[in-house]
Amino acid sequence: MDRVLAVIAVPAGLLIGLSLGALGGGGSILTVPALVYLLHQQPHAATTGSLLIVGITALAGTAAHWRAGRVRVAQGVTFGILGVVGSYAGTRLSASVRPDLLLALFAVLMLAAAAAMLRRRRHDARRPAPAVVPVRLAPAGGADPLASPEAVRTRAMTLDRLVPAAPEQRPGAGGGRPLATPAAWRALKVAAAATGVGLLTGFFGVGGGFVIVPALVLALGFEMPAAVGTSLLVISVNSAAALAARLGAGVHLGWPLIGVFTLAALAGALAGNRVASRVSAARLTAAFTLLLIAVAAYTLARSLPALL
Numbered sequence: 001m002d003r004v005l006a007v008i009a010v011p012a013g014l015l016i017g018l019s020l021g022a023l024g025g026g027g028s029i030l031t032v033p034a035l036v037y038l039l040h041q042q043p044h045a046a047t048t049g050s051l052l053i054v055g056i057t058a059l060a061g062t063a064a065h066w067r068a069g070r071v072r073v074a075q076g077v078t079f080g081i082l083g084v085v086g087s088y089a090g091t092r093l094s095a096s097v098r099p100d101l102l103l104a105l106f107a108v109l110m111l112a113a114a115a116a117m118l119r120r121r122r123h124d125a126r127r128p129a130p131a132v133v134p135v136r137l138a139p140a141g142g143a144d145p146l147a148s149p150e151a152v153r154t155r156a157m158t159l160d161r162l163v164p165a166a167p168e169q170r171p172g173a174g175g176g177r178p179l180a181t182p183a184a185w186r187a188l189k190v191a192a193a194a195t196g197v198g199l200l201t202g203f204f205g206v207g208g209g210f211v212i213v214p215a216l217v218l219a220l221g222f223e224m225p226a227a228v229g230t231s232l233l234v235i236s237v238n239s240a241a242a243l244a245a246r247l248g249a250g251v252h253l254g255w256p257l258i259g260v261f262t263l264a265a266l267a268g269a270l271a272g273n274r275v276a277s278r279v280s281a282a283r284l285t286a287a288f289t290l291l292l293i294a295v296a297a298y299t300l301a302r303s304l305p306a307l308l
Contacts, residue, residue, distance in 0.1 A: 006260050008038050013261040017268020018275065019288055020057060028054040028207040029110055033295050039257060043099040047205030048246045049253050053262045054207045055239030058232045060266055065229030075220060076230040080237025082191055083198025087238050090202025091245040103303040106204055110296035117289045189219040202242040207235035
């Protein structure tokens, strides 16, 4: 192993692990550009090495979230298994794509991720604070025994639990029999999202956390902490499946260099947890988004001339 490359791998891995630990996802998308432009890996070898680095880092993160009770193992494993087909298809498709085209497409993916992060940041900034309106139902002819300020607050906070949500309706023609039950639509959403995430993982060698977390929240109704923790389990499953397919196809890796990079990423992830407790999430997200745009622009500048 070249010592110069090993020295470069340490700060690169630390930076990527730092972004993973501080933001809870997204940093893995920088692994491929780092392996290609800093460590001089070929694009196809870089996407394969990225699967190993991302998978191990995600597995370590899964363990930490599982100890905190934020991983739903059954749903995560199911989601990951559903994505295996897409992961295998993405791996096969990636092998037939020219290296420069693969990098150009990867740059487009980074720009899409940056746009999604900007859109979510604007949405969070515009979201009004939830207003709580206490409701008092005093009995006729006497004082309300539950009229204390604490009781009013308790009833206001639990009001949403007392009023059930209206069932989801998907009427057919003429408003008659529903075309599909909510459970069927949810299953279709999960299958489609899992296949799409697996396809991204196999093709680009990325974890796909920026797709998995919204899918778990919207399709399965996960709370955000559980979605983040479970997404790491899904990333581990998808990365393992895609890595097995690539290694079976004869892709070779520089194991010592990948090992140094992975250890540095793990150390960076641990440090990122401390950074997240001291720096606001909005600033971290803004800084990471700018970094994504800069790396995407550099990747396009390097890959597009070879395609023209």
